[in-house]
Amino acid sequence: MDELLERPAVRLSPRAEARAIRHGFPWVYADELVLDRRTRALPAGALAVLEDAERRPMGLVTVNPASRIVARVLDRDPAATIDSAWMAARLAQAGALRARLYPTPHYRLVHAEADGLPGVVIDRFGDTAVIQPNAAWAEVRIDALAAALADVTGVTTIVKNGTGRARGPEGLAEETVVLRGRVDGPVPVPMNGATYMADLLGGQKTGLFYDQRPNHAFAAGLARGARVLDVFSHVGGFALACLAGGADSALAVDASDPALALAAQGAGATGVADRLTTRRGDAFDVLAALGADGAVFDVVICDPPAFAPTRAALDAGLRAYERIARMAAGLVAPGGYLALCSCSHAADLAQFRAACTRGIGKAGRSAQLIHTGFAGPDHPQHPQLAESGYLKSLFWRLVA
Numbered sequence: 001m002d003e004l005l006e007r008p009a010v011r012l013s014p015r016a017e018a019r020a021i022r023h024g025f026p027w028v029y030a031d032e033l034v035l036d037r038r039t040r041a042l043p044a045g046a047l048a049v050l051e052d053a054e055r056r057p058m059g060l061v062t063v064n065p066a067s068r069i070v071a072r073v074l075d076r077d078p079a080a081t082i083d084s085a086w087m088a089a090r091l092a093q094a095g096a097l098r099a100r101l102y103p104t105p106h107y108r109l110v111h112a113e114a115d116g117l118p119g120v121v122i123d124r125f126g127d128t129a130v131i132q133p134n135a136a137w138a139e140v141r142i143d144a145l146a147a148a149l150a151d152v153t154g155v156t157t158i159v160k161n162g163t164g165r166a167r168g169p170e171g172l173a174e175e176t177v178v179l180r181g182r183v184d185g186p187v188p189v190p191m192n193g194a195t196y197m198a199d200l201l202g203g204q205k206t207g208l209f210y211d212q213r214p215n216h217a218f219a220a221g222l223a224r225g226a227r228v229l230d231v232f233s234h235v236g237g238f239a240l241a242c243l244a245g246g247a248d249s250a251l252a253v254d255a256s257d258p259a260l261a262l263a264a265q266g267a268g269a270t271g272v273a274d275r276l277t278t279r280r281g282d283a284f285d286v287l288a289a290l291g292a293d294g295a296v297f298d299v300v301i302c303d304p305p306a307f308a309p310t311r312a313a314l315d316a317g318l319r320a321y322e323r324i325a326r327m328a329a330g331l332v333a334p335g336g337y338l339a340l341c342s343c344s345h346a347a348d349l350a351q352f353r354a355a356c357t358r359g360i361g362k363a364g365r366s367a368q369l370i371h372t373g374f375a376g377p378d379h380p381q382h383p384q385l386a387e388s389g390y391l392k393s394l395f396w397r398l399v400a
Contacts, residue, residue, distance in 0.1 A: 007078075010039050010063060010071060011051045018052040021059070021073065025384045026113045028061065028071035040065045044171060045136035049078045062118070062137035066171045072118035072135060082141070087148035090116045095152060098124075098378050106189050107378040108210045109153070114382040119166070122149065123206040125187045125198055128157040130206040131179075134166035146179045157181030159200050165309065176201055186262060188269060192217050193244035195269035196235055197262040204234060204259070211375035212237055212303065215341070215393040218371055219301055220245030222337045222395070226298035229253070229290070229331060231283050231324075236263030236276070238301040238339070243272040247299070252278045253286050287327040300328050301339040303393075308344035317344055318355040325359025329367075329398060338367070338396045345390035352392050360396065371395040 012018055016032035028050065033039065042048065044064040049057050050071060057078040061071040074082060094115040098107045109129065110122035119135025129149055133139045139162075146158045158180040167174060178201075186197040189208055198207035216238055223242035230239035233252035240263065243250050252263050260278040267276040279286060283304065302324050308317025325340055332338050338360070342352045349372070360367050373393035375381075381389040 007060075008038070008042060008046070008048045009051050009055075009057075010034070010042075010048045010061065011055065012053050012058075014053040016053070018058065020384070021050070023384070026073045026118060026382065027069045027385075028073075030068055030070045033070050035065065035070070039063070045138075045140040047074070047082060047137075062135070064136045064170055067136070067169050069169075072113075072137070074118065074137070082137075084144045084148045084151070087117070087141075087145055088152050091122075091148055091152040097380070101377055104190060105153070106191065106210075108376075109378075111379045111388065112382075113385055114380040114388045119170070120145070121206070123208070123210060124153065124155065125189055125200065125207070127155050128159065128181070128183065128187055128200060129153065129155045130159045130161050130200055132161050132164065132166075132206060134164065134170065134172075136170050136172065139170075139172055142179070150180060155181075157183060159183060161200075161206055164205065186265065188266075192220060192241040193270075194236075194240035194272075195266055196237075196240060197265045197269070198235065199258065199262060202258065203262075209234065209237060211343075211379045211391050212341070212393070213376045213378075215339070215373040216241035218373055218393075218395060219299065219337075219339055220247075223247040223299050226336075227296075227333075229295075229297040229300045229328075231287065231300070231302045231328065232304045233263060233278075234259050234303075236266045237303060239263065239276060240266050240270055240272070242299065243267065243275050244270055247275070249275050249277070251297075252276060253283060254278075254280065255282060256280070284323070284327065287324075287331070291327065291330050295331055296333045296336075297331055298333050298336045299339070300332050300336070301341070302328050303339075303341040306344040307342070308347040311346050314344075314346050314351075317347055318351060321347070321352060321355040322359040322362070325356040326363045327359075329360045329363035329365045332365070332398045334398065334400060336398055337370075338398055339393060340396070341391070341393045343391050345387045348386075349392050353394060356394055356396075360398070365398045366400040367396040367398050369394060370397050 121132040224246040228250040239250035
């Protein structure tokens with residue numbers, strides 16, 4: 001029997017906007033699909049042919065009846081075969097972009113829907129890669145995905161990082177496991193003239209945040225001869241880039257002792273250990289203490305976790321961004337620079353910028369907005385999916 005006829009069909013409800021799907025929107029929400037008994041019985045990660053309300057095929061989707069995103073478009077061809085060859089073609093296409101962008105294989109290789117692999121994130125660290133299968137279809141096909149990844153890239157170690165907020169709505173358990181090879185310790189990663197140490201098994205996300213690479217570089221250009229404060233530094237993100245760019249000193253602040261230990265290791269590997277100081281503590285508490293001590297820095301960077309991960313958290317998140325801006329602005333020397341970052345996709349650029357502007361004003365400072373940065377090109381945006389353009393980095397010069 002023809003493969004297309006063997007596959008179940010799922011149908012958009014009459015009130016759903018089929019045009020958006022035809023024009024490339026990759027998701028179907030639960031209230032847009034006819035969720036009859038047959039559809040609800042499909043196992044998470046099953047393949048199905050998506051039909052419009054008139055039963056015309058629109059493409060091949062993966063279905064998870066338990067998720068708010070009940071269907072994700074995998075291929076425009078309803079008869080496509082989702083096997084290692086299909087995965088390898090998507091991986092090769094993603095790899096071609098990164099190979100043109102970067103001189104060494106240290107980058108985000110796959111950025112989910114934007115690279116045609118819905119819900120899948122893959123970061124590459126030389127001969128090691130970390131996969132985050134945040135959608136059920138990838139979880140149930142993880143072995144085939146790992147095999148395709150090894151064939152296309154030649155990596156010898158592959159880690160599955162099954163942690164994070166995205167897996168809960170898909171009904172996926174949290175686990176981190178080495179699928180191939182072995183991980184003996186932190187992996188050194190060259191970036192912007194510095195060497196970062198990435199903990200691929202116990203660190204945040206995949207172990208390193210590649211998305212800030214161009215913003216690290218912009219900050220480093222401001223930091224020559226400067227005193228730098230890097231708040232929410234993780235493994236030394238902005239601090240190490242600034243030190244590699246010629247900063248006189250950097251103070252890295254984070255709540256995690258292990259992250260700060262990796263920052264110190266990275267400083268040693270970069271040859272700037274004598275210019276890096278670390279301080280463990282809650283960011284708001286440390287900012288308050290530095291302000292009480294009269295501390296002043298030439299460059300201050302705050303790169304917090306998502307304060308507004310959902311629309312329900314938006315108001316509280318914007319207040320937190322405003323508070324961070326107010327506290328940080330008070331530590332910047334006249335004529336110095338303040339960088340404020342947000343990875344909250346629920347807070348758009350205008351809302352984030354307004355919150356930062358209010359905070360700087362409440363600190364009694366006058367500012368010029370000199371640069372707006374986004375994620376690097378190894379984190380491409382899906383043009384119809386606002387969530388893929390989550391990162392905003394605002395750079396201000398405080399003139400008074």
